[in-house]
Amino acid sequence: MSVTFSAPKLETERLILRAPDLSDFDALADFYTSPRAAFVGGPQSRELSWRALAQEAGHWVLRAFGRWTLIEKDTQAPVGIVGLWHPEGFPERELGWDLFNGATGKGYATEAARAARDYAYNTLGWTTLTSLIAVENHNSARVAERLGATYDSDFTHERYGPMQLWRHLGPEALT
């Protein structure tokens, strides 16, 4: 018996962006249980990582948008999770990116985030996007810079601690 939901599929030069599913669990759990997850509420147990993956799927149904699992075309492996994210308690809808272990340094976050940003503006008709980035998360801030985003304001998240809210280029700046 298979239960699914109809998330759109996106494609970039090197990546397929598809709805998260159970086959992503090992790669996602390896990330969430590692010190690399310190900026996104981790490290956390494999059990909580499973719930986090279920949450990604549930977010799609509750909000009608969500984050996609990035599949590397060359290897068919899940290499990260990137997309549109608005859990309760976030100040605005955001563009979020997490790369799984071993997938950094290839520009995948930027490549996928561009596709997700285009989808938000061109398909959903959004007019702005933010990203919340933990203050010490310099790698993530560099992705935001590469996307043309700029620092907007400070925000303290009860679990993730002090964060900076970055604002992305709007649709008019990208045409």
Added chain:
Amino acid sequence: MITLTGTPVLTTERLTLRAPQPADAPTFIEFYKTDRAQYVGGPKDDRRGWEFFCTEIGHWVMRGYGMFVVTYTGDDTPLGIVGHWNPKTWPEQEVGWVIFDPKVEGKGIAFEAAKAVIDYTWTTLKWDTIVSYIAYPNERSITLAERLGAVRDDTAEVPGTAYVYRHPRPTA
């Protein structure tokens, strides 16, 4: 709108059991803010309640089964959630039940819904065994498990501090 597909609907004499949907979120989150949620992972604030509701929906995607929202047939107001629960590292597959509003208690709703879920588990999902984990001392839930014919199994592995009630397999 993005909805789950492939989720079953169960019906009983009075009730309809269907997959959770976005309109159920406020009732679920309000319940989880109260002390009534103390035996089922709560209380939780708005944020965690919302995230947990996401997990409830995502559980269906991950496992192919999950918790149903219980309503009176013909009235879509969510009364509670009853169904299958098996997050990673749960020792066994569980049937669980929650009634949101105390005013709905005492009418046999949880019993009627749980009985339908258990029947469905044996006949359609064909599980080998069913447990219910009940946090101590949730007397009301223990009473329901016993009414359903479940028996405490102190030899079973427990997630956290709970009693394990094992449901009897129907004799053919």
